[in-house]
Amino acid sequence: MSADKPRRFTFLLLDRFTMLPFAAAIEPLRLANRAAGKTLFEWRLIGPGGDVAVCSNGARVVLDGGLDAEIAFGRDDVVILCGGIGIARVATKPVLNWLRKQARSGAGIGAVCTGAWVLAEAGLLDGRKATIHWENHDGLAEAFPEVDLYRSVFVHDGNRLTAAGGTSSIDLMLHLIAEWHGDALAAEVADQMLHTAIRTDQDRQRLSIPTRIGVRHPRLAAVIARMEGNLEDPISPATLARDAGMSTRQLERLFRRYLNRSPKRYYMETRLARARNLLMQTEMSIIEVALASGFSSPSHFSKCYRAQYGSTPYRERGTGAAPNGGENAPTVHGSGRPGTDRPLSRSR
Known part of the structure; x- marks a missing residue:
């Protein structure tokens, strides 16, 4: 040009x-x-x-x-x-x-x-x-x-x-x-x-895992990264511990000490968060969402989801987020002053 x-x-x-x-x-x-x-x-x-x-x-x-x-x-x-x-x-x-x-x-x-x-x-x-x-x-x-x-x-x-x-x-x-x-x-x-x-x-x-969880522990961050990369096919705590060079009991203590929950609970919460995003953002069926989040049984998925969010996946899908603002929301104008007709769309 x-x-x-x-x-x-x-x-x-x-x-x-x-x-x-x-x-x-x-x-x-x-x-x-x-x-x-x-x-x-x-x-x-x-x-x-x-x-x-x-x-x-x-x-x-x-x-x-x-x-x-x-x-x-x-x-x-x-x-x-x-x-x-x-x-x-x-x-x-x-x-x-x-x-x-x-x-x-x-x-x-x-x-x-x-x-x-x-x-x-x-x-x-x-x-x-x-x-x-x-x-x-x-x-x-x-x-x-x-x-x-x-x-x-x-x-x-x-x-x-x-x-x-x-x-x-x-x-x-x-x-x-x-x-x-x-x-x-x-x-x-x-x-x-x-x-x-x-x-x-x-x-x-996203922020690095240590920054997100507020903990700077290399092996804990590595295990969490492994979990986040394997939500559809969850890895057992024993395998996670072994691959991280520690015993299952040591892994349990690590999660309890820094995150106040077991590795299994943390993994479950991460998988359910992914399921919730899929429910809200896609037209995938409930069973497809369950499988994509590492649940082989729809009934188990629904039970875990309800325990975490207080609602079933079926009911959650029907709610969605309500819009913010309304008829009286402020109008943005190019001049920065209310009541003017100049649109925010001109090069300055």
Whole structure:
């Protein structure tokens, strides 16, 4: 593309999208323009409704248009789909068809947070590397085995871009700014955002196991990593202990001392957490969820699930999460002042 022509981003905001990854994607573009002293990037916001998009915290963002807006996409354009809560519900036929159309035009197609689920549903990640928020990783892996799924903070595979959510959008955008306009500008933008550690596509999403559990014990961390990597086919405590170079009794004492539960109980809780994610995020049957979480008997799965969460898997599936906010939720405007009509969608 011409060095003087701004690169154009189109953000597709789905209902109940998550604000943090959206803001973390758009702000680096604004700051890059400011740091460069010229317009390197332009952006606009669209959504299925065309007027206002409501995010998961209840805030409302004014849109530039809907899916029917007359927009000519080219190879230098980038579409970023912003997902959030209840992503399978908003992967509607009009949204999927619109995304496929833009992909055929050669535009770059990306997603932040759970938006990767919609790209997978549209077939736009078949045979591609991608990532999604760790909480949705197992569900997407089960539903779309043709996607080459990673647990990194972001993935850039040709003209497909995915960021896991939260602040990972910052790292993806800094990566693109560096690729298109140099490392110095990306570093300046990061400095403006007080983003002191720029992550790469090799960095993993979650905190290390010692940090997560608040315990720095190498053998305990190794055993937990082994458990987390073998949820569908659980490994016996005796085998875990033997492979870690200790007796079963020593392993029991280690878990009791640092985690106040037995290895068997910790393993069960981890498997049930995965089952709950699959129940909430996929259309897998109860028996499929049970098997994917290491339970060979649906009745045993249901009994353990109820003991942990106070509800059966069948009842849990029918509840789902209630939306936040409502009709009186605040509207986000470009000027930052309530009551103005200027949408948050113009390059500054």
